[in-house]
Amino acid sequence: MSRKPRALIYGDVDLNLIDGSAVWAQSMVQALSLAGCETRLVLKSPILTGRLIDPLAGLPGVTVVRPHEEGLLPGLTDRPLSPVQASEVLSGLDQDEPCDLLVLRGRRLVTRIVADRAFAGRIWAYLTDIPQSAPEMTEDARSQLARIATASHRLLCQTEELRCFLETWVPEACGRCVLSPPAVPDPGFPVPDHDRLHDPVRLVYTGKFAPRWNTLPMTRLPALLAEQGIRAELHTVGDKIHDDPAHPEFHATMAQALRGTPGVHDHGGQPREEAMRIAADCDLGLGWCDTTLDASLELSTKILEFGALGLPVVLNRTPAHEALLGSDYPLYVPGSAALPDAAEAVTRAVRDPEARRTAADRCRAAARRFTLEEAAARLRTQLHHAFPSAPDALAARPRPLRVGVAGHDLKFLTRLLDHFRALPGLDVRVDAWPALARHDAAASRELAHWADVVVVEWCAPAAVWYSRHKRRGSRLLVRLHRFELDAEWPRQVDIDAVDRVVCVSPYYARRAQEATGWPESKITTIPNWVDTEQLDRPKAPGARFRLGMIGIAPSRKRLDLGLDVLEKLRARDRRWHLSVKSKPAWEYWWIWKKPEERAHYDDVLRRIHTSPLLEGAVVFDEFGQDVASWLRRVGHVLSTSDDESFHLSPAEGMASGAVPALLPWPGADEIYDRRWIHDSPEAMAEAVAGLVEETDGPGDPWRAAGQEARRQARETFALERVAETWTELLIPR
Structure with a gap:
């Protein structure tokens, strides 16, 4: 994209309340500005305080849109926009100046x-x-999320755990989910040394006040600590007290506790930088919550800010x-995380300087991974990826290719x-044949x-048809895999009408040339693509002892040899365990109709159930698109096939940091490192x-091998590299 991408941002949040x-809305605007976007932040409510808006003034390319003050909808009162009103406002802004995301x-x-439906394909949803x-x-809920995923270009997930959960339950989300964790600005002031504690010790909490965040019990900590001989005070920053239908008395009780509890100093709502200044002048941050939040897949921004x-x-x-x-972090709340347990953790922090220093170092190191600069990157x-730039040869054309x-x-x-x-300069249409030979x-x-150029996937009946109906002056590219070579279609193709036959490996390029006699100059090799960005995720504990196989049908995939390993x-x-992600063979009619295939799987399944060494060690996982999250549990991906044209699963495993292990099927050494x-x-x-055999650590050979893989x-199969090669092939020279 030659110009800067244009972003509209709207959150169902009130930026008067901290x-x-x-804070997410403010950080997202800052990160998009740093990333080079023209950004319009649309407000839900009339602005009563500029605490969150003022820091955005003067940021490059940032505009704050105030629907109430600007009269963007007739009849707006001082009430926040409803979702229906927000949709109408955003559609109007998009008509005046279309957004890209x-x-x-x-x-x-x-x-x-x-x-x-006005923004289908342009939505980047943070859920x-x-x-x-x-x-x-x-x-x-699943159906609703599926509709959201289908209409979205990206789903922004706060944590890896949330991303994997969403992909597991909503297949439509796979390939669209990207990480978007909280972003923390660098303090714009000198941070004091926290080695020496204040007297009284200063505890600090920032954010909303809500029952499950334990903000009411927190106000009792100074009194509870005093009983143990520790003088302490609690500093709070925030102005949003939840109205909780399950706890109707909470709002009034919380407000009274902030105003009238000895040892509690409430600073009210503050700009983010001032809130951080107040926290920096304290000794110990509080992120203690009700245990009902222990299973949350989100990450607390306040913990990162404290860090x-x-x-x-x-x-x-x-x-x-x-x-x-x-x-082994030293300041976890022990036991059932009740109020006395929280007081015990605070006591340890006060009385054990080494535990306090270790905790501070861990929090500081964690926060470095969540800076605004990292979010912008x-x-x-x-x-x-969403808005690639056109190559010069495309940009120079008088009309799109x-x-x-x-x-x-x-x-x-x-x-x-x-x-x-997504590429400027290309106009793309698809002719999707409903069956192999039907269209x-x-x-x-x-x-x-x-078309100026037609790409036919598979050297099958579609390739035959297009080779016989090619328009003079157009170009025809045909991609050949493996199974077509055993059929008559390649020999039925009018090769004179084909400009290039694309094979996925050098071995099959040679086989195609030998089998058909096609001119060698017409055959080229481009590997299959792998979405290395999506697959690059942290490994789960225990992954080093888990083998993985993706796709075990037909029998030439040789699950039996995987069981040998x-x-x-x-x-x-x-x-050691083996995870198999595959459809069962009996779901493929063309496989299951063959007696020798049924016999193979009968033998394999009987062996799994009867071998003492295999008992409880083989897991069959459902076939699906959630390969990236599945590979987090896998440390080694096996390829034990008799033959393959490419075999994508070792390449996907490599991109995930798993170590590939292949048997020498023909051509494997021309795709994968020996x-x-x-x-x-x-x-x-x-x-x-x-x-x-060696323990985990800096010299861990399994991790080193995974990093090399x-x-x-990335160097060989990355989607971006393969797409660039294909784009060069599309453009006439």
Whole structure:
């Protein structure tokens, strides 16, 4: 994109009140500005205080839109915009100046915008108020999220855990979910040294006041600590007290506690920088919540802000906090996390300087990963993928290059198609054949007549048809995989009408030339693409001892050899397991009708149930698009096939940081580094075991091998690189 992307931002949040959602809106505007966007922030409510808006004044390319003050809708009162009104305002702004992306926060709001359909394909939805556990994920909720995912260009997820949960339950979200964790600005002032405590000790809480955030029990901490001989006071910053229908008395009781509790100093609502100044002058941050939030898949912004200030934080032991700060973080609230337990954790922080220093160092190190600059870098990457720049040869054309894509099965082209559609200078249309040899001939003729270049996926009947109906002056590219070589279609193609045959590996390029006699000059090799950005995720605990196989049908995929490897590993260490992500063979009619295929799987399944070494060690996971989240649990991806044209799963595993292990099927060594290829299941098991014999640490061979595999995947198979190669092939020279 030659100009800066234009972003509209709207959150179902009131920027007069300081809480995590309001701070999100401010941070998102700052990060988009840093990333190079022209950004318009649309306000939900009339502005009564500029605490959150004023810091945005003067940022490059930022405009604040005030619908109430500007009279953008007739009859607006001082009430906040409803989702229906917000949709109308945003549509009007888009008509006046079209946006490239609409960043939204709030499930109810996003649902309304999606229903109105004006922004389909441009929505970048930030969702936290969604079901975050299996019991909460009703079919209605799943269907609603599926509609949101389908209409969205990106789904912004605060944590890896939330991303994986969403992808598992909502297949439509796969490939669209990207990380967008909280962003914390660097303090704009010198941060004091926290080695020496104040007297009294200063505890601090910033944010909203709500029952599950334990803000009312916090006000009792100074009195409880005094009973243990510790003089303490609580400093609070915030002005949003929840009206909770389940606790109707909470608002009044909380307000009274802030005003009248000895030892509590309430600073009210403050600009973000001033709130950070107040916190920096304290000794200990409070992130202690009700245990009902322990399973939350979100990340607290206040913990990161405290960390940026060098403050140690008292907080619950949760999976998210252990991932952030480590399982041995010294200031977790012990026991059931009741008020006395919180007081015990504060007492430890006060009386154990080493624990306090360790906690401060951990929080400080964690916060460094969540700066505004890091948020801007993530957005810059996503914007580059969403709005790629046109090559000079395309930009110089007087009109867009017309690209037709045809075939019966386009699953291997999906992300390439997304790239082509996003690329300035290309006009893309698709002729999707409903079956291998069935199509709408009139539609195909129209495409052949219209297109400057046609790409046919699979050298099958579609390739035959287009080679016989090519328009003079147009170009024809055909991609050949493996199964077509065993059929007559390649020999039926009019090769004189084909400008290039694209194969996915050098071995199959040679086989195609040998089998057909086509001119070698017409055959080129472009590898399959891998979305390395999506697959690059942290490994789950225990991944180093888990093998993975993706796709085990038909029998030439050789699950039996994978079981050989697993048995040899478990003979040494029972921690080894195998996860298989695949449709069962009986769901493929063309496989299951063959007696030899049924016999193979009968033998394999019987072996899994009867082998003492395999008992409880093989897990069959549902086939689906959530490969990226599934690979987090896998440390080694096996390819034990008799033959493959490319075999995508080792490349996907490499991009995830898993170590590939392949048997030497024909052509494997021309796609993958020979270090990953082993002569036999025995040699494969030996090599895999050798990577995990040493303990985890800086010299960990398994992690080092995974990092090298990831580097190779990025250099060879990355979607962006493959898309650039295809784009060069599309452009006539």
